[in-house]
Each structure stands twice: as C-alpha cells, then as structure tokens.
Amino acid sequence: MASYYVNRQPLPTGEHEVHRSDCEHLPNIKNLYYLGNLDSAEEAILEAEKYFVKVNGCEFCCNVEATT
Structure with missing residues (x-):
C-alpha cells in the first residue's frame, strides 16, 4: 500500500493530477488532498x-x- 494525493490545483488542461506520496514531482502540500x-x-x-x-x-x- 502507498499513500496517494490529488492536486487541488488543476493542470492547464483542466485535470487534477494524482500522486504517490514519494513522488519527486509532488506539488506544494497546500494544494494536496489526501x-x-x-x-x-x-x-x-x-x-x-x-x-x-x-x-x-x-x-x-x-x-x-483515468477511467472517465
């Protein structure tokens, strides 16, 4: 198991990006939703x-x- 977060700030294309907690590209903690x-x-x-x-x-x- 791993911890996952989604970025509350969308990308320029409108998607919200999901990250694993150990990702080197994890956004600012203020923008993350656990x-x-x-x-x-x-x-x-x-x-x-x-x-x-x-x-x-x-x-x-x-x-x-994404599934949708």
Whole structure:
C-alpha cells in the first residue's frame, strides 16, 4: 500500500493530477488532498474522481489513464 494525493490545483488542461506520496514531482502540500493508503494508482484515481471530474495520474508515479 502507498499513500496517494490529488492536486487541488488543476493542470492547464483542466485535470487534477494524482500522486504517490514519494513522488519527486509532488506539488506544494497546500494544494494536496489526501486520498488515503491505497493498493494502486488505479484505485487512487477512482477515489480522486469522487471529488474532481477530470483526473489523471502523474506521468512519473501514477502513469495510468483515468477511467472517465
């Protein structure tokens, strides 16, 4: 299991990026929303989609496609 966060600040394209807690590209802590200790990046993206419409995974730590 790993801890995951979603960036509250959207990217210029409108997506909110999901990151693992050990990601070197983790945004400023003030912009993060804690998603929980989860089994996979896919699970973290599903959790983030409960809060934001457009979600994707960080290309460095959560390189998976959003489900919606």
